[in-house]
Amino acid sequence: MIRRICLASALVLVSATAALAQGRPPSADANNDGFVTKAEHLAASAQRFKRMDANNDGVIDKAEQDRVAAFMGGRNPLAGVDANKDGKVTREEFNAAAARRFAGADANKDGKLDVAEQATLRPPRR
Ligand SMILES: [Ca+2]
Numbered sequence: 001m002i003r004r005i006c007l008a009s010a011l012v013l014v015s016a017t018a019a020l021a022q023g024r025p026p027s028a029d030a031n032n033d034g035f036v037t038k039a040e041h042l043a044a045s046a047q048r049f050k051r052m053d054a055n056n057d058g059v060i061d062k063a064e065q066d067r068v069a070a071f072m073g074g075r076n077p078l079a080g081v082d083a084n085k086d087g088k089v090t091r092e093e094f095n096a097a098a099a100r101r102f103a104g105a106d107a108n109k110d111g112k113l114d115v116a117e118q119a120t121l122r123p124p125r126r
């Protein structure tokens, strides 16, 4: 039992360290007013796309997705973004997914995300 608890806290430590090593993603709240507007959200998503598109051809291909997945600990966060399932994530698909995520997170539909709504944007942890 004690062993199990130790293992659990070790795991927490490892994932905390991994998060630190990756560097916290810069907040999408560009003007620091505590709210993320749709424009801010899409701008931040565009930045993310740029970082993932290593060869800058406007498409996140399989190799680039594998890199992202390795970075994320084996989980490909783009699997659901590839709308037509051709193995490549285009800018359009990425933006559409970002817009969907924004709409899904904006619980009170005021067109901006407060802190609580921003928290729901983060991918679910397993
Ligand atoms: Ca803002």
Ligand SMILES: [Ca+2]
Residues within 6 Å of the ligand: 053, 054, 055, 056, 057, 058, 059, 060, 061, 064
């Ligand atoms: Ca690419």
Ligand SMILES: [Ca+2]
Residues within 6 Å of the ligand: 105, 106, 107, 108, 109, 110, 111, 112, 113, 114, 117
């Ligand atoms: Ca809102």
